[in-house]
Amino acid sequence: MTQTRGLANQLVGAGCDGLVLSGTTGESPTTTDTEKTALVRAVAEAVGGRAHIVAGVGSASTRHTAALARAAEGAGADGLLVVTPYYSRPPQAAVEAHFRAVTDATGLPVMLYDIPGRTGTRIGTDTLLRLAEHPRIVAVKDCAYDLLGSTKVISRTGLAYYSGCEELNLPLYAVGGAGYVSTVANVAPxxxxxxxxxxxxxxxxxxxxxxxxxxxxxxxxxxxxxxxxxxxxxxxxxxxxxxxxxxxxxxxxxxxxxxxxxxxxxxxxxxxxxxxxxx
Structure with missing residues (x-):
């Protein structure tokens, strides 16, 4: 984990005020649960207190996602990134229930990850409006490519919207977004x-x-x-x-x-x- 700590320090020193671990770029589909937890612990030891540490814990299973969330909390994560369950394409009521169950599994704030191009399922606008009422669902990583829909949710909720698509970083920020979660920032923060x-x-x-x-x-x-x-x-x-x-x-x-x-x-x-x- 020496290289992991080194890169975390590089990124924080270059102006990143938060680090997302075990997202898609972090190869979450091919790392083990043990590796995911060890990664959170190593980065927390390296930069804890200097940057927010958000752990990606999404999976296709609600039970597995909740277990990953609890492990990340124990390892020192400050928040959780939870992607829509993929492949099974659950209806909106099931999507909402999934996010609520995972959020209630820990005391950490949650960023929802809306990326229908990969998961096959969009988090609907009405679903987002209801989920925004949960006190620990606080943010969205937005890869839906729907600036109108995102703007509507931003205007009607307190959810912090983070662009997950670099070409939309500035446009989303201009309509009230909070920032971005970026792949390119790994090399050009x-x-x-x-x-x-x-x-x-x-x-x-x-x-x-x-x-x-x-x-x-x-x-x-x-x-x-x-x-x-x-x-x-x-x-x-x-x-x-x-x-x-x-x-x-x-x-x-x-x-x-x-x-x-x-x-x-x-x-x-x-x-x-x-x-x-x-x-």
């Missing part, structure tokens, strides 16, 4: 944060300019046909930061993809006038 910091100044024109600088790397990492896990680990390794190999069934990026990622990363640093490694 300062650059992604600077966009929202500029918007807060307020300087929306500068935020838009900085956002445009980031887009080539965002597109290459997230829309090139390779999973974000593969591109993030490839680029971290290419710039000398701890990442480790991907687990099967994923395969490592090929040389052409790695070269393209390294070039896009270098161009981003040049645009920001930063030396390689400064991130």
């Amino acid at each position: 300062r650059q992604l944060r600077a966009v929202l910091d500029a918007y807060d100044l307020p300087d929306p024109a500068e935020a838009a300019r900085l956002n445009r600088l980031n887009l080539p790397l965002v597109e290459l990492m997230m829309a090139s046909g390779l999973p974000g896990t593969v591109t993030a680990k490839a680029l971290l390794d290419a710039v000398g930061l701890p990442a480790g190999p991907v687990r099967e069934p994923l395969q490592p990026a090929g040389r052409e993809a790695v070269d393209g990622l390294r070039a896009a990363y270098g161009e981003l640093l040049d645009a920001w006038d930063l030396p390689v490694g400064s991130r």
